Amino acid sequence: MESRDFDRLTRELALRKRLQEALLVFSKSISARLTLETALESLVLEVGTIFGVRRTSVWLHDRQARILILSASSDPREKGSAARIPTAESSVIARGLRVDAPEVAGEGDAQCLVMSLRGWRRALGTLVIEGRPNRVDPELFIDLSADFARQLGAALERVLLLEDHLRDAAAQTQLRTRLAQ
Numbered sequence: 001m002e003s004r005d006f007d008r009l010t011r012e013l014a015l016r017k018r019l020q021e022a023l024l025v026f027s028k029s030i031s032a033r034l035t036l037e038t039a040l041e042s043l044v045l046e047v048g049t050i051f052g053v054r055r056t057s058v059w060l061h062d063r064q065a066r067i068l069i070l071s072a073s074s075d076p077r078e079k080g081s082a083a084r085i086p087t088a089e090s091s092v093i094a095r096g097l098r099v100d101a102p103e104v105a106g107e108g109d110a111q112c113l114v115m116s117l118r119g120w121r122r123a124l125g126t127l128v129i130e131g132r133p134n135r136v137d138p139e140l141f142i143d144l145s146a147d148f149a150r151q152l153g154a155a156l157e158r159v160l161l162l163e164d165h166l167r168d169a170a171a172q173t174q175l176r177t178r179l180a181q
Contacts, residue, residue: 012144015050015136019148022046023155030159040072041079047129047148048074051141054109054131058117059085059093060156061125068094068126096126102146108132113142115149119157127152 029039044056059068070083096114117125
């Protein structure tokens with residue numbers, strides 16, 4: 001193996017490890033009773049740092065309202081904005097909900113990588129990474145981002161299922177309390 005190949009593999013493994021660590025911190029944050037949005041905010045900041053991109057954001061899908069809601073962004077100006085995009089819209093972000101593979105739009109600093117965050121049963125949202133990565137070559141960037149989006153989708157599904165279960169349990173408890181009165 002040439003020294004150049006060895007260096008490339010070493011960098012790739014280091015990036016994969018940092019992304020895995022970011023997901024582990026996300027999981028621990030949820031376990032520590034932080035809100036989903038707070039944990040996602042930390043995660044998008046870390047992903048942006050790892051890749052050296054301009055902005056990273058997560059848009060979660062509200063199936064009933066048929067919209068994507070900005071749940072986390074590495075851009076502090078967007079914190080708490082709760083921007084919304086109809087899923088039927090033709091924007092890159094809305095299309096990202098429906099794609100099976102990462103989609104790259106734009107070029108250079110205007111590049112935008114969009115991936116669907118999927119659970120086992122459905123699309124949960126969209127991961128958007130904006131800007132040209134300056135810490136990884138473009139092909140590896142897409143590959144690592146796609147792996148990360150798959151893992152984040154699985155983690156999000158577990159969190160959302162737990163939230164649904166807890167909400168249902170709280171509703172049943174309230175109903176029992178009212179019936180007992």
